[in-house]
Amino acid sequence: MPPTLVLIIGLLGLAVGSFLNVAVSRVPAGLSVVRPRSACPGCATPIAARDNIPVVSWLLLGRRCRACRVPIPARYPLIEGLTALLFVAMALRFGRSEVLPAVLVFTAGLLALAACDAEHFLLPKRLIYPTLGLTAACLLAAAAATGQWHRLGVTAVCGVGGFAVFFALFWVRPAWLGFGDVRLAGLLGTGLGWFGPSYLVFALLAGSAAGLVLGLALMAAGRATRQTRLPFGVFLAAGAIAALLIGAPVIHWYETVSDPYATSAPLTTVRDRS
Structure with missing residues (x-):
């Protein structure tokens, strides 16, 4: 560029x-x-x-x-x-890349949601839904420009899947997370699904791990207890942004070590495949 x-x-x-x-x-x-x-x-x-x-x-x-x-x-x-x-x-x-506008919209929405959660412990619907709609519209335009319509199907599955998993967690144990986190998981699935389910898994694992590590560190320092609330949306947003920026090499490495028959071909960017 x-x-x-x-x-x-x-x-x-x-x-x-x-x-x-x-x-x-x-x-x-x-x-x-x-x-x-x-x-x-x-x-x-x-x-x-x-x-x-x-x-x-x-x-x-x-x-x-x-x-x-x-x-x-x-x-x-x-x-x-x-x-x-x-x-x-x-x-x-x-x-x-044709997908860059969607990535920028998605990133901006995540920053706003993370800031709201950090300040107010709140993930407003008035931020989640517009971000979801604009991201989906940009992805639709990217599919039309590149002809990669199959990616929209994967995006939809990841969006629904992320929402469903977090909804199940919320239903089993409401104390673990708020319903705003459930909506946010659906947004993450939509924003990351274009690149594949592995990116959503990476974001959820990275965000959860970051929250766990910070919580344990605060407890060890005597600045928090098991009842202390942490803005989980901040960590989920950070995990999603990390997935966009560094997810490709990490996912490629994992697939290589987990599959003995994997090739050592160099990574290709989304632009290269478009």
Whole structure:
């Protein structure tokens, strides 16, 4: 991918990250993400365009509102910067592939959901369903462009399968996870199913392992107990993003060591197969 295009995608990530901050702040409260315009939560002063430049404005303002000097949470530049970074990483990973738009939409939705879960222990339907619909629409366009209609069938099976597995866990033991996690599992299956069921399994295992390790570490440090709540959606989202970025070599390695007849042919990217 040309460096100029990578830069454009990075700038797009900054802009999308700014919108994700609005969604994270308003959706859990049941507010519109369109109106009214962005304002300081402390003094309600509308934010001027010069103070709404992702990351840069936060630094130039000294991390405080221009009007009332109330501190601006670090979450704002973190989400903006992380969105840009992940957009660039996905662009470098998938190149000029027809599936890249779906990957970017999926990634942005996961970041917003992870931030909501980290702050509010909430995975809002108003974020999950739009992300699901937009990701599915982009995958449909990718199938139409490449003729790989069979991938949509695998995507549907993975989406339904992820939802069904987590629904069964929720039904057996509701204390283990919330229903938002069930919906999120369906979203993960849809976003990762295009690449194959192994990617969904990788994401679920990686996310669960990360949550378990962090929980044990906090308990060992005396900062948590077995009753302490952890935002499981954060770990599932991280597992899905890891699956997109590093899942291919890990899955290839596993298939090679588990199958003595596996070939040692080099990995091919989604773009190569399209």
